[in-house]
Amino acid sequence: MRQLIWALIGAAALASCTPGPSTTNLRDPKASISSASLFDAARFGGTWQVVASGVPGCAGAQKWVWDGTGGYQVSGIDCAGAAKPLADRVVLTGPGGRLSARTGFGGEPIFVMWVDQDYRIAALGTPSGRWGMILSRQTPARPDLLKAAHEVLDFNGYDLAKVSP
Numbered sequence: 001m002r003q004l005i006w007a008l009i010g011a012a013a014l015a016s017c018t019p020g021p022s023t024t025n026l027r028d029p030k031a032s033i034s035s036a037s038l039f040d041a042a043r044f045g046g047t048w049q050v051v052a053s054g055v056p057g058c059a060g061a062q063k064w065v066w067d068g069t070g071g072y073q074v075s076g077i078d079c080a081g082a083a084k085p086l087a088d089r090v091v092l093t094g095p096g097g098r099l100s101a102r103t104g105f106g107g108e109p110i111f112v113m114w115v116d117q118d119y120r121i122a123a124l125g126t127p128s129g130r131w132g133m134i135l136s137r138q139t140p141a142r143p144d145l146l147k148a149a150h151e152v153l154d155f156n157g158y159d160l161a162k163v164s165p
Contacts, residue, residue, distance in 0.1 A: 024162060026054040027129030031157025035096035035111040042066050043119045044097070044112065048135035051121075051146065055079040056164050060133055061086055061104070072099075080106035080131040097124075106131055114152040121145040123152040132163055 045066030058079035071091040078086035088104040097112025115122040125132030
């Protein structure tokens with residue numbers, strides 16, 4: 001009987017070390033979150049690189065092809081939870097940069113919280129805070145624009161220590 005108890009304790013200890021799906025909350029869900037009110041969906045379309053993410057090293061959704069009718073065909077890597085290939089349609093759902101995917105991004109609303117005037121860098125995330133990232137058209141990103149994107153994430157309740165390159 002003692003051996004069984006010790007075996008169960010050992011199995012429980014090992015199970016606690018096994019990585020599971022990410023449930024890290026990147027932002028305070030009680031904090032307000034905003035989307036870019038002057039969002040131009042056509043200008044947002046194109047190629048982006050992830051320069052900071054809640055999933056370090058994840059390449060992210062790199063291609064955002066605007067269809068001119070309210071949606072994007074998005075491809076790359078889905079950085080919401082376990083990184084996996086992404087090929088999805090993302091549609092504009094509300095004012096500003098509020099978006100929704102069919103299957104990607106953890107099935108959560110996507111907010112483009114900020115994009116600079118020339119659409120070179122953008123801060124995206126979810127109201128729940130389970131997902132967030134900074135996208136840039138330039139790598140490395142311009143330091144002043146990257147700083148501004150970090151400030152936007154911080155303003156929207158994100159823990160900047162959890163959103164890294």
